[in-house]
Amino acid sequence: MVLAEIAAAFGHALHARGIPVSPERSARFAECLNLASPTTSHQVYWVGRVTLLSAQAQIPIYDDAFNMYFNGEMSLSDLRSEVEIEPSSATPSVTEDSPDPGDEGSSSARTSPSPSAARDASGERDDGNSIRAKASSDEYLLERDFAACSEEELALIRQLVDRLPLSPPMRKARRERRHHRGTRLDIRATLRRAHRTGGEPLHLVRRRTTTTPRRVVLIADVSGSMEPYARIYLHLMRGAVRALGAECFVFSTRLTRLTRLLANDSVDTAYARVGRTATDWSGGTLIGSALSTFIDEHGRRGIARGAVVVVVSDGWDTGNPDDVGLAMSRLARMAHHIIWVNPRSSSVGFQPLVRGMAAAMPYVDTLVSGHSLGALQKVMDAVAAATERRQPSYV
Template sequence: MPDLVPHSAPPAQADLAALAAAFGERLHSAGVPVTPERASRFAEAVLLASPRTIPEAYWLGRVTLLTGHFQIPVYDRVFDEHFRGYVDLVEQTGPAAPSPASPLSAGERAPRETHAPTQGASHSPITSATPGLDARGDGEAEEMSVLAAASTSERLAGRDFSECSPEELALLRRLVEQLPLVPPQRRGRRLRRHARGDRLDVRATLRTAYRTGGDPVRRSLRRHAERPRRVVLIADVSGSMEPYARVYLHLMRGAVRALGSEAFVFATRLTRLTRQLATGGPDYAYARVADATPDWAGGTRIGTALTRFLDEHGRRGLARGAIVVVVSDGWEIGDPHEVGEAMRRLGRLAHHIIWVNPRSAAAEFQPLAGGMAAALPHVDTFLSGHSVRALEDLLAAIREAGERRRV
């Protein structure tokens, strides 16, 4: 039951999702460039946060729909016009509710619930309930904006993807796409001048010495240039990984676009999805992925998929010197020895192998599944990746593996 209700309708008749969608369209018509993605994000935030007051709805819209402070005046005006006639549930059910309020007029806010001032407190009442137009400084308003935006995401960041509702998963997928992706670096062969280099550039130092009468006052240094290291993502999309597979598609799309990574998925066969994820918007990209993976949510043949990857792409150098991330719970319906042999071959080519098993987050987890037990001896880093926070650990491991030398 929504908490923001109109004067003329009972609470059960208020449709917050439709109200939020209409507000996004109205704001776009007023000149604020509200994209469909931002409008959808606002509607999802309203459904998840269930704002109980007009100010709460105000901040949910402000942090999800706006891209700059210059848009605030237009936003305030449209917000007043759109939410006119709505009152706060707190005002209706509070212990000291005032007489029935009249609909909001243009330029007014719903009054904030006031309390008796304590001794030593300021006697100046706060008359504006919408923080965007009151007399408080920009610093406090910015802090409230950050808190409003972070409340829902912080609550969901540590939750296992398999325990989330479809609405929560929709929000988490957007959070996953916003994770910072930093390309892992590797040391190149060529030397380049650098202020913090570890090798003396004799020729450059001598050339500089001509300017100081032959005295090498300033030294020129060099060090090995850094180059991005390739990242290859191979994700299990079989039936046992269904609760996690769709979230990882969002991570893979971000990695393909930001890092130039290679993306593969498998259930009973291996499918390369780099091209499908590299272009177009999210909906278009995932529609192409669905068309390319007829074995989605099918059985699991890890050994067959890894062997095909090595035969078709490993010899071409795609895996050579790369950081390979395999996402799977290790439930193999084929021969586990095939998994072990494929991992052994992959370990000889790849720079670093990271295996992500979301099932390992459970307290009672033991790597007893046939495919998992066979693969684990050849894995360099083993992670869970079951939540947004766990994905942050995965991205940190990828960055650190870039310069790590193989033992």
């Protein structure tokens, strides 16, 4: 089976499960497979996910189809035979038993060939090795903590964050709309239409409940302890403002609204203006005071009501922890879902023991780390999946 047939067959399998995969997307999938020369199912998975999907809700269906197709109907060796680079002494062979670069303990799989082995007889670097090195670099950055990244790595990560797919959480609209696949019969509209056919209701009019995007609010801590993560989350906020119409705030010792500033086309310009607007950037931390200000000045006017609120902070608070608990209890009564992003929670054995975090936890619906590029995608997955509200224990 040639590469184009493999891509077309997998695209057909996705289409049969309800994912609208066009022939153009299947062709792009085949082209990317040929370019990337994937050597593991993990790499094939991400090539397909990036090129074939168009919505966050399609990921579970894609996962099921991928596991069934590539682990059932065809093996990775069949795919590799179509995309494998011609063997040579300069290119290490890859077998089915080779460890997955994404698995723990597979550091040997990330080892790059020596400079002499990476060049052919003409002195040029082998394209296949370059592609594999880039794939390994991208995977390395995927799980690398932002606080441990160099300036060059952070610059690349900021570019990748700008291209992250953002999907809004959805809610049911209050009104039903007429739809030919509706589940409820619209009797009045059916009888009105029956007048055209002599009183015989030959055409049934149906209605169904529609969905509409739910508001998203991001509130980020830019105090000194969060400095390694602040610039990255500023890029995420800018993307959320433009893609989701989100409301964005930052705080250290006081709250600053950045929604209008982040709508600027230039990231560098927006960052410079943010630095001038948020004069307490990299200062102390007053979480309770900042959240109370948000509720008093913005939340009561409707911004927080029914919204998915994302708070980005490590919970290190220099104020009274009782203020944090009080503010969070008020916020929880307004918001639909509260997501707390704490980069420190990625540490082994993490427990929310710092004062601000401990006071906030009873009112947090979802806790995520958001410390790396991969964890950042999980933050946006949590936002898109925030459709249900838990039964409050704080009323």
